[in-house]
Amino acid sequence: MNNDLDQPAEAQGVFEPRKPLKLDGDRAVWREVGEEVVVLDVETATYLSLNGSGGALWKRLDAGATPNELVAELVSAYGVPEARASKDVEDFLRVLQDRSLLLIA
Numbered sequence: 001m002n003n004d005l006d007q008p009a010e011a012q013g014v015f016e017p018r019k020p021l022k023l024d025g026d027r028a029v030w031r032e033v034g035e036e037v038v039v040l041d042v043e044t045a046t047y048l049s050l051n052g053s054g055g056a057l058w059k060r061l062d063a064g065a066t067p068n069e070l071v072a073e074l075v076s077a078y079g080v081p082e083a084r085a086s087k088d089v090e091d092f093l094r095v096l097q098d099r100s101l102l103l104i105a
Contacts, residue, residue: 015067015093020105022064028101030058041099053078057092064105067093 015021030039037055039048050058056077057070065073067089074085096102 015090015104017068018066020064020066021061021093022103022105023058023061023096024101024103025062030062039101041101043100046099053088054092057089061096061102 027043028039028041030037032038032055035055036049036051037058039050039058040046041048053074056073060070060073067086070089070093071082071085074080074088075082078085080088093102
């Protein structure tokens with residue numbers, strides 16, 4: 001049987017694992033404040049506060065990164081299993097996409 005559960009963790013989800021993603025720099029302005037990343041969505045005047053892994057993923061996306069690179073970042077930096085990192089990345093990317101903060105290159 002060949003379904004999504006049979007695929008490697010990095011191949012699951014709606015985002016293409018090797019397709020570069022980037023933040024919408026025209027819509028989001030951000031700064032590091034202490035150990036967190038504070039983001040202002042200039043379209044909605046909404047602030048987001050990201051710490052830990054969320055802040056690390058945000059900074060990688062600011063430079064441009066693929067979902068696979070983001071998964072590898074979580075596995076390396078936080079020692080989480082690849083399947084868990086893949087799900088966390090997918091969830092994070094969906095939130096950014098829902099808020100129109102993510103660009104797909």
